[in-house]
Amino acid sequence: MTETVDRELGKARTRKEDARLISGRTRWTDNITLPGMLHMAILRSPVARAGIGKIDTDQARASSGVVAVFTGADLAAEQGSLPCAWPITEDQKSPNAPSIADTTVNFAGEAVAVVVARSAAEARDAVDLIDVDYEDLPVVLDLETAAGDEEVIYPELGTNCSANWVFDSAQAGSGGDVEDAIRDADVVVRRKFRQQRLIPAFMEPRSVLVDPTGPQTTMYSATQVPHILRLMLAMSLGVPEHKIRVIAPDVGGGFGGKLQVTPEEFLTFLIGRRLGKPVKYTETRTESLLAAHHGRDQIQRLTLAARGDGTITGLKVELLADMGACLRLVTPGVPILGAFMFNAIYKIPAYHFSCTNVFTNKVPTDAYRGAGRPEATFGIERMMDELAVEIGVDPLEIREKNWIKHEEFPYTTVSTLTYDSGNYEAATARATELFGYPELRAEQARRRENGDPVQLGIGVSTFTEMCGLAPSRVLGSLNYSAGGWEHAEVRMLPTGKVEVVTGSSPHGQGHDTAWSQIVADRLGVPFEDVEVLHGDTQISQRGMDTYGSRSLVVGGIALVKALDKVIEKARPIAAHLLEAAEDDLEFTAGSFGVRGTGAAGVTIADIALAVFAAHDLPDGAEPNLDSEASYDPENFSFPHGTHLCATEVDTETGAVRIRSYVCVDDIGKVVNPLIAEGQVHGGLAQGIAQALYEEAVHDEFGTLTTASLADYLVPSAMDLPRFTTDMTETPATSNPLGVKGVGEAGTIASTPAVVNAVLDAVRQFGVRDIEMPCTPQRVWQAIQGGSK
Amino acid sequence: MIPAPFDYAAPSTVEEAVTVLADAGEDAKVLGGGQSLMPVLRMRLAAPTTVVDLGRIPELRGIREEADALVIGAMTTHDEVCRAESVRAHAALLAEATHTVADPQIRHRGTFGGSLAHADPAGDLLAPALALDASMTIAGPAGRRTVPAAEFFVDFFTTALAENEVLVEVRVPKHTGWQAHYEKFNRVAQAWSTVAVGAALRMEGGAIAEAKVGLTNMDTVPVRARTVEAALIGRPVTAEAIREAARDAAAGANPGTDANADAAYRTQLARVLTARAVTAAART
Structure with a gap:
């Protein structure tokens, strides 16, 4: 049997890919230059909704270096519609989603014309020479107004509402009727929260290079999803799949923002093929903020029913979700992911969820780190605090009263998911200890008593999430068009070195390091002897890519299964070389030996060389140790954690300073603690950013007024506290490594922890809620308004 | 982020710069360190025909000390200051x-x-220059002239500089022994000031003998908080006295509204930050 020696797993290795990523001396898409390459620039609509009249491109065509100019009319016959892979209902309404506007524009930033020139500068200059007649139409921006259909954006659809999706525990048989619960409750808490629109703001702007020369058309793209992209190019544009190769070289961040099949990719592909020459497009930072998909943007109406002692009896969730102007790859499914997470870590006897997806004249929304789950976690965790206030108990106590106890796992929730494992008691106990919870409460009381201008607030958030986006059958039951499996290949080279091919393609996560550790651990080869290959459909034919905290819990397990196949292929050859019976062999620390003899055996590297020479193999043995495996998990992974935040709120200026932040996450077994901690830190930064800093703002005309990083405030290390992070370890029972996803954990839990802390500081002034982001002005105004 | 095409000139003397500007006409733009102009060019918010780079004029760099003033060359970097x-x-x-x-x-x-x-108006050096009674030496076709800070700042992004003039140096009267603090309030570390307040104090026997207070981003131009300055004279350094003096910090200012703050909130910030700036300055 194979035995895992716990040597590499759990080691806090620094990442082998970091030197090249940090220095930039690597294959970012924009760093790639091909012979004869042309450059593309896009004219984008300055208005949010208009008919397109005459487009005058004469001056642009005559401009220096210009090779071609295209408008929507030029590409109408072949551009098709950008794909949406997640029709959430049978009767979902979906407008045509062109890559370049043809007769109307429906959001500011939509492509209206494209210039191809010999240099990027000439292409950009010529864009300014194009003149477009826009025939203004009324814009639909406000989500609630849009839902009322006063002005309908797409008359052919007859409504701005795309779909209505409902889950009801009484109908599903997983719980009671929520209206009964509300009617019979001792306490009913009703709140309305707004999830502001956010911009993923990845570091590397999107870039795409299409090379139509050669047998296949090759697309290099800064994408999270090279495999999905290839499939969608084939299915949407009618180009045979085997004639397309997609390469995601090193990719500089995504956070879901590059989990997309974009207009820019389609345009570059169509135009490169039309011109027969390599064409590159790299967006500016402003285009990135303006035209890459946004995230969040929901209005949540929540009703929580409870008994007088704080026991929850029912939860009703009514959502409005802003789709933007059309449906991108998984736009409509994002709020639906939240449907399974509003019940969070709690035992809720009755649950009703409904969501209406609504079109507005804004850039489409889609996945952004956490995708649906941060919104849900914010909703329920804010409500838990409100309930605690209503009943007059400590927010930790109300959570403990309602959460699933450790001994109750596996536990099937009211929204029908089965959580395999968890220990909320342990994570919470550790977090409160690290935080100094009683001491901070005492300080808070002192400051209140003294009327200190700087008040202290303590915010609590627990969370769990369904991640490791996975079980294909479950995704199918939600009408998602693809599966959730993952693929890995192991190539044993003659010198004993190993090449690993992963279908899960990184964009900053650290796959090269983590996968090398898994190989080193399983095969007993040195960490340095492993090369991880990814992102090129010619090298990695099969894969479902990287999002939803799925890489390790799905792709990592595929790798483990491929590695086990290598070992099993090596075993008869080892037995032959050692002249021993297979059953007498054991594989430890990279070497086969005869059990109990202690004699020197043969290493996996010895066998790789023997297989390459193939001079002396057992009869009929295949001269090849290479193996591959596809893995489709039986369940999601359910990491959880308890986050505690202390904020100092300056009542004179409204400024919020995070005094301390403690989180204890449980992600099961950890392959590399340094990478896991890095994921938590980055996630916390993004979650805190939603609570305090970031918001995509449009003016009354639908123009994005936060289209630069001077206006869209991404916090830096200067603005964030020192994080205190720790882990408890409750292994997943659903996979052989016992691992759970971590990529989105920090983002999901931190936003409500911070907002709860801000409110805890100012609730004494009569403040019940502050809209996110809790800017100094909003906090100050709330204090003024509340104390009146 | 590619700017529109422009001609580039890098004169080596102030006089040459003035000539180049005169020749280039009204669509010329002067390039100092590029802190503000480069993003404006790259985002195509401006498309000058000629960019005149002052970076190769030795006279514009450096700080010299005269009997009663410091003279700071216009091209002296923030780091050098x-x-x-x-x-x-x-x-x-x-x-x-x-x-x-x-x-x-x-x-x-x-x-x-x-x-x-x-x-x-959100720039952090305008209010200190105003508060310290700096004056600007300007070179143009007719020679050099001197403009006090109070007249130099005319409006939103507008100064007394004509299109064919160059700022040569800034004369800052010595405030030797004065205690100072600049209290800046912004949303994130890299953001512009929402409001900021600079205070300089001459202390005598534990009381404030003289005070100069400048406000950043409380109007289209930097604002001198004269009411506060007058109210502080002779005051002991107590929280109550300073808060009282700072109450009318925004008097005479006409604060605008933007994404970060409306006028009422800016007025509150001016009040609070003035008290803090004065308090901190008094304790240095």
């Missing part, structure tokens, strides 16, 4: 404010004169 012993000794408020400008990389490129000539 921050590090100069003479600035710390004689114009502490300017050193304090300059230290809050952007980040180290930008402080090595951006220039004192460039910031003043750009005249962004």
Whole structure:
């Protein structure tokens, strides 16, 4: 049997890919230059909704270096519609989603014309020479107004509402009727929260290079999803799949923002093929903020029913979700992911969820780190605090009263998911200890008593999430068009070195390091002897890519299964070389030996060389140790954690300073603690950013007024506290490594922890809620308004 | 982020710069350190026909000390201002404010004169220059002239500089022994000031003998808080006295509204930050 020696797993290795990523001396898409390459620039609509009249491109065509100019009319016959892979209902309404506007524009930033020139500068200059007649139409921006259909954006659809999706525990048989619960409750808490629109703001702007020369058309793209992209190019544009190769070289961040099949990719592909020459497009930072998909943007109406002692009896969730102007790859499914997470870590006897997806004249929304789950976690965790206030108990106590106890796992929730494992008691106990919870409460009381201008607030958030986006059958039951499996290949080279091919393609996560550790651990080869290959459909034919905290819990397990196949292929050859019976062999620390003899055996590297020479193999043995495996998990992974935040709120200026932040996450077994901690830190930064800093703002005309990083405030290390992070370890029972996803954990839990802390500081002034982001002005105004 | 095409000139003397500007006409733009102009060009918010780079004019760089004033060349970088012993000794408020400008990389490129000539009301060096009664030496076709700070800042992004003029140097009267603090309030570390307040105090026997207070981003131009200055004279340094004096910090200012703050909130910030700036200055 194979035995895992716990040597590499759990080691806090620094990442082998970091030197090249940090220095930039690597294959970012924009760093790639091909012979004869042309450059593309896009004219984008300055208005949010208009008919397109005459487009005058004469001056642009005559401009220096210009090779071609295209408008929507030029590409109408072949551009098709950008794909949406997640029709959430049978009767979902979906407008045509062109890559370049043809007769109307429906959001500011939509492509209206494209210039191809010999240099990027000439292409950009010529864009300014194009003149477009826009025939203004009324814009639909406000989500609630849009839902009322006063002005309908797409008359052919007859409504701005795309779909209505409902889950009801009484109908599903997983719980009671929520209206009964509300009617019979001792306490009913009703709140309305707004999830502001956010911009993923990845570091590397999107870039795409299409090379139509050669047998296949090759697309290099800064994408999270090279495999999905290839499939969608084939299915949407009618180009045979085997004639397309997609390469995601090193990719500089995504956070879901590059989990997309974009207009820019389609345009570059169509135009490169039309011109027969390599064409590159790299967006500016402003285009990135303006035209890459946004995230969040929901209005949540929540009703929580409870008994007088704080026991929850029912939860009703009514959502409005802003789709933007059309449906991108998984736009409509994002709020639906939240449907399974509003019940969070709690035992809720009755649950009703409904969501209406609504079109507005804004850039489409889609996945952004956490995708649906941060919104849900914010909703329920804010409500838990409100309930605690209503009943007059400590927010930790109300959570403990309602959460699933450790001994109750596996536990099937009211929204029908089965959580395999968890220990909320342990994570919470550790977090409160690290935080100094009683001491901070005492300080808070002192400051209140003294009327200190700087008040202290303590915010609590627990969370769990369904991640490791996975079980294909479950995704199918939600009408998602693809599966959730993952693929890995192991190539044993003659010198004993190993090449690993992963279908899960990184964009900053650290796959090269983590996968090398898994190989080193399983095969007993040195960490340095492993090369991880990814992102090129010619090298990695099969894969479902990287999002939803799925890489390790799905792709990592595929790798483990491929590695086990290598070992099993090596075993008869080892037995032959050692002249021993297979059953007498054991594989430890990279070497086969005869059990109990202690004699020197043969290493996996010895066998790789023997297989390459193939001079002396057992009869009929295949001269090849290479193996591959596809893995489709039986369940999601359910990491959880308890986050505690202390904020100092300056009542004179409204400024919020995070005094301390403690989180204890449980992600099961950890392959590399340094990478896991890095994921938590980055996630916390993004979650805190939603609570305090970031918001995509449009003016009354639908123009994005936060289209630069001077206006869209991404916090830096200067603005964030020192994080205190720790882990408890409750292994997943659903996979052989016992691992759970971590990529989105920090983002999901931190936003409500911070907002709860801000409110805890100012609730004494009569403040019940502050809209996110809790800017100094909003906090100050709330204090003024509340104390009146 | 590619700017529109432009001609580039890099004169080596002030006089040559003035000539180049005169020849280039009204669509010329002067490049100091590039802190503000480069993003504007790259985002195509401006498309000058000629960019006149002052970076190769030795006369514009450096800080010299005269009997009663410091004279700071317009192209002296923020970093040079921050590090100069003479600035710390004689114009502490300017050193304090300059230290809050952007980040180290930008402080090595951006220039004192460039910031003043750009005249962004959220820029951090305008209010200190005004409060310290600085004056600007300007070169043009007719020779050189001197304009006091109070007249130099005319409006939103507008100064007394004509299109064919160059800011040569800034004369800052010595405030030797004055105590100073610049209290900056912004949303994130890299953001512009929502409001900021610079205070310089001459202390005598534990009381405030003289006070100079400048407000950033409380109007289209920097604002001198004269009411506060008058109210502080002779006051002991107590929280109550300072808060009382700072109450009318925004008097005479006409604060605008933007994404970060409306006028009422800016007025509150001016009040609170003035009290804090004065308190901190008194304790240095």
